[in-house]
Amino acid sequence: MLLLGLAFLGLFWWYPLIKTFLLGFKLAGLGHPDEPWIGLENYKELFTTPVFGRVILNTLYLAVVIVPAQIVLGLAVSAVLNRTRLDIVQRVGILSFYTPYILPIVAIGILWKFLYHPSRFGIFNFFLSKLGIGVLRWLEDPKLALTSVAIMRIWQRAGYVILIYLAGLQSIPKIFYEAADIDGATGWQKFRKITLPLLSSTTLFVVVTTTISAFMTFESIYVMTLTAQGGRGGPANATNVMLFYVFNNAFENNRMGYASAAATILFLMILGVTLLQFRYIRQRFEY
Amino acid sequence: MNVKKISAGEVLLFTFFLILLILYIFPLYWMFSSSFKTAREITRIPPTWRPMDFSVEGYIKVWEPIFARFFLNSIIYAGGSVLVALFTSSLIGFVIIIYPSKLGTVLSWSAICLIMIPFTILIIPLYLLLVRLHLLNSYLGMIAPRIVYPFGIFFMQLAVRNIPRDLVDAAKIDGCRPLGIYWRITVPLLKTSIATLATLEFVWRWNELLWPLIVASTERLFPITVGLASLVDPYFIEMDQYLAACVMVVTPIIVMFLFLQRFFVKGIAITGMK
Amino acid sequence: MKKTGLLLIVMLLIASLMAMAGAQQEGSKAPGEKVSLLAWWTVRKPIMEFSKEEVKKFETEHPNIQVELMGMPEDALQQKLIGATKANIGPDVVYIDENIVKVMYNAGVLQSIPADVYTEAEILKMYGPKAKMSKIDGKYYGFPNGDMAAVLYYNIDFLRSNGFSPNDIPDTWREFIPLAQKMTDLANDIQGFPIRGREASMWNALLFQNEGFLFRNEKEAMFAGKAGEESFQFLLDIYKKYKVSSRTSLSANEAFGQGKAPFIYNWTWFIGTLETNFSDINFSTRVLPTPDGTPPFGSYGPSYGLFVSSTEAKKQPAAWEFWKFVTSPDFQLGWSMLRGLIPARLEAHKPEIFGKSPYRALAEAVANGVSYSFYPDAVGNLILGTMVDEIMEGAPIRDTMQRIQDEVDAYLAKHSDDCWIYGKEWYDKNK
Known part of the structure; x- marks a missing residue:
């Protein structure tokens, strides 16, 4: 049993992982069964293609926008949910905030493409024009498109963060707050001095998982940015992110070696974030 | 009953919270209500807050017999993956903890190392592997990489560790065989853990796009996510139909969520601890 | 010992998987x-x-x-x-x-x-x-x-209710635009000639109308030039100067399908879409207007x-x-x-x-068009995706076209095998 488990783990996890590294140095694809070695060619091309620079920046941008927004939203909402004395509010709150998270991004993406419609029946533009701000070309303006995707992701995933924070909050012993009450601390002081520090490991976890999930953005790009002539990832590569770039090169252009090199870089980015987490944890334990 | 006065700040906070809540569920409301509008009403300016000319035209136009197949495929893919993954995870977790061995430790560490690696990173070699094994465009090919599930193994180890050892030892003395112990003692005790993991896994697999998109070559094997994605054309003009399709896809999950809420919430709390 | 055992199991595993796959294929074959x-x-x-x-x-x-x-x-x-x-x-x-x-x-x-x-x-x-x-x-x-080729679609009822008839549609863009302007009412979401979502395709048609070409031969692109530039300027003018189309309104296809536009540019596949999805639109087609009213009407392929x-x-x-x-x-x-x-x-x-509507215009456009070239999406996304998107967003026309042309040339140098190009040289020789 163990051997079998190990074999499967090897075949479907370790082998592909190692193979991804190796393919990065090869010319691979369907129709190249011999997979000749080409050294650093793929990496050289990656770092000289202007589009790839854009892709990395886009990916980082998504993380930079999504992570703080989710943490603020998650903390705020979970704090309110935790304080409420009415069970029904908590349940309805959890239900409505959590629902988007469990729905397929494919469906959510189609819905948001509709909400983002550049015309005034697009509901966001309708509100904006009512407020006198004027209309936006959410997914069609290259300066705005990625942010639009990020907003959708924040909305979609916040429920997860809220639940994790809620679990974290509920594990804080009441006694801390009672002590603070005696000292006459205000609500904000209590939040800053007690809640935040005690939630720091939860926050770290949220930062890491949210960053990774932002790095792995794919479905929303695939569904929301399809246009007739530009394909996906547009306009003008404004929403071309790592995983989409990997997918596009591997499975649309049949450049599996090149795509594997890109996948390796994505893997290193994720590994970096994960290691950062471990390092931080160790530091905290040390002092 | 607490009769402490509610401060103005608190009222403000809750009002704000309520507004946020309404804003939050608005997109979903908009999807349901727009799906019952005619194509013409959807593009009306200003928008109508509820369907004025109630119509199910979008549903009728978009429905094709192949949709039933898409749902079936999703059930096979998500269900199959979950069943297999949970069986192997719990069995491996059980063996590692109850019958400690060097191999078990290796396996355990090997799984832990893999937890942080997103599956999607590995799709290129996996795809090439499936081509070579002639498993492309088959259920087996779709499910195969899910046969073992590193996080499941890790999670089940934790769960098995919490089982009182006395029970297991007593069974051993009674001459119960390992599989017997697994089936009669471990599984019943792990019911909640298994159900929790199963619920989450199922929804993740149900919602997954990339892997089935690559493995399924033809419509006959598309799960609902791939089917839905391929429905949308680049001009995005048949919005009534798309929204109707979205509602059809989303409704079963929402219903499932309402019934199994307990497991969902608990699952997040547990995976959050990992 | 352990190692060989492991190897054996992996091999067994692969063998069993292959057998299963084989069995599946066998099953799909009909008997007899x-x-x-x-x-x-x-x-x-x-x-x-x-x-x-x-x-x-x-x-x-x-x-x-x-x-x-x-x-x-x-x-x-x-x-x-x-x-x-x-x-x-x-x-x-x-x-x-x-x-x-x-x-x-x-x-x-x-x-x-x-x-x-x-x-x-x-x-x-x-x-x-x-x-x-x-x-x-x-x-x-x-x-x-x-x-197939691109043609001009017009909504007969829309024209009539504005006091025009299909015969009033002029042959040159210069006369066409004022007509479209007369029927534009952006405040009420009515666009005289919506082009959103069709810019790239239309640029391509205009390029050929202006006697430009996408490719010189299998190895060389040649769209960065005066014809390409004029075509882009015209598209930009449609939004900014003539204001017969809005970027924050319905897309071309939507607007026409909803009866909110008298004209659109599109390829002839749209006839089928209109007939199945928007059957209440009373439309017909004609060849595109051109700069001087004479062919070529664009490209066909x-x-x-x-x-x-x-x-x-x-x-x-x-x-x-x-x-x-x-x-x-x-x-x-x-x-x-x-x-x-x-x-x-x-x-x-x-x-x-x-010989009859709505196909007659197509026949005419095909007979008086320039044949089209084919290339994988990698090239298509560069020319009709990135380049058009960037220029329509205000990037300098000449520099952007040149940059993209260089990228296309670099691609052709490596992968011209995957393309099927009828460039200017071929056209001049075989016309």
Whole structure:
């Protein structure tokens, strides 16, 4: 049993992982069964293609926008949910905030493409024009498109963060707050001095998982940015992110070696974030 | 009953919270209500807050017999993956903890190392592997990489560790065989853990796009996510139909969520601890 | 010891998986003499429904052949087809988009037409001299179903209610724009000539109208020039100067389908969409206006195509039998009407159908157009995606065009095999 488990783990996890590294140095694809070695060619091309620079920046941008927004939203909402004395509010709150998270991004993406419609029946533009701000070309303006995707992701995933924070909050012993009450601390002081520090490991976890999930953005790009002539990832590569770039090169252009090199870089980015987490944890334990 | 006065700040906070809540569920409301509008009403300016000319035209136009197949495929893919993954995870977790061995430790560490690696990173070699094994465009090919599930193994180890050892030892003395112990003692005790993991896994697999998109070559094997994605054309003009399709896809999950809420919430709390 | 054991298990595992896969394939074969064919088809609903009906006829004529039509989204085809063929689960007959015919040929997916199916003399009789354009490295693999081109769609009722008739539509852009302006009311979401979502395609048509070309030859692009620049300026003017289209309103196709625009530019496949989805729109088509009212009206191109891709020698005769059926004049006629094509099969080119609205304009556009080139999405996304997006957003026209042209040239230097280019040099020689 163990051997079998190990074999499967090897075949479907370790082998592909190692193979991804190796393919990065090869010319691979369907129709190249011999997979000749080409050294650093793929990496050289990656770092000289202007589009790839854009892709990395886009990916980082998504993380930079999504992570703080989710943490603020998650903390705020979970704090309110935790304080409420009415069970029904908590349940309805959890239900409505959590629902988007469990729905397929494919469906959510189609819905948001509709909400983002550049015309005034697009509901966001309708509100904006009512407020006198004027209309936006959410997914069609290259300066705005990625942010639009990020907003959708924040909305979609916040429920997860809220639940994790809620679990974290509920594990804080009441006694801390009672002590603070005696000292006459205000609500904000209590939040800053007690809640935040005690939630720091939860926050770290949220930062890491949210960053990774932002790095792995794919479905929303695939569904929301399809246009007739530009394909996906547009306009003008404004929403071309790592995983989409990997997918596009591997499975649309049949450049599996090149795509594997890109996948390796994505893997290193994720590994970096994960290691950062471990390092931080160790530091905290040390002092 | 607490009769402490509610401060103005608190009222403000809750009002704000309520507004946020309404804003939050608005997109979903908009999807349901727009799906019952005619194509013409959807593009009306200003928008109508509820369907004025109630119509199910979008549903009728978009429905094709192949949709039933898409749902079936999703059930096979998500269900199959979950069943297999949970069986192997719990069995491996059980063996590692109850019958400690060097191999078990290796396996355990090997799984832990893999937890942080997103599956999607590995799709290129996996795809090439499936081509070579002639498993492309088959259920087996779709499910195969899910046969073992590193996080499941890790999670089940934790769960098995919490089982009182006395029970297991007593069974051993009674001459119960390992599989017997697994089936009669471990599984019943792990019911909640298994159900929790199963619920989450199922929804993740149900919602997954990339892997089935690559493995399924033809419509006959598309799960609902791939089917839905391929429905949308680049001009995005048949919005009534798309929204109707979205509602059809989303409704079963929402219903499932309402019934199994307990497991969902608990699952997040547990995976959050990992 | 442990290591060999592990190896053994892995091997066993692979063997069992392969056996299972093999068993699955075995199961899909029909028993006895009957041959079952798998055809990857277009997902377009009307064509699919038409084809299913026709296949029933074919099956009664050939009781020993069974055909399954399977819808394949076009954007997924490229990736799926090579993989499936390599894994021996590919289709026997396949519908392939023109952009990737060469890619599929290079990947060895396509089967050439054997002499016992059709000889070259027969082919030339069936398709005319144009058939030679389908030759790849001296062999025939398949043919376009027909030619397609872009035309101007107009809403007859819309024109009438504004006091105009279809005869009032001018032949030059200079006169056309004021007419569109008269019918524009952006405050009420009415656009005289919406182009959103069609900019790239229209730039391409304008380029040829302005006597420009996308490519010089197989190795060189040549769109960065005066013609390309003028075409972009015109598109930008439509939004900014003439204001007959808005970027924050309905897209071209939506607006026309909803009856909120008198005119749009589109290819002729849209005829089918209008008839199935927006049947209440009373529309017709005519050739596009041009800068001076004379041809060329833009580019036209063959729309490919049905091919045999069967890897099993046993199935190939049946596959060719079915291929003959779907390239027969009757089938091609039905397909062409639904897809908005002038049929390539000469016998299917019925004047009583294609001489009349809404196809007449197409015939005229094809007869007076410049033939189109085909290239994989990698190039298409550069030219019609990135370049058009950037320039429409205000990037400097000349520099952006030059930059993209250099990138295209770099791609062609490596992958010109995957492209099927009829450049200016070819056109001048063969016109």
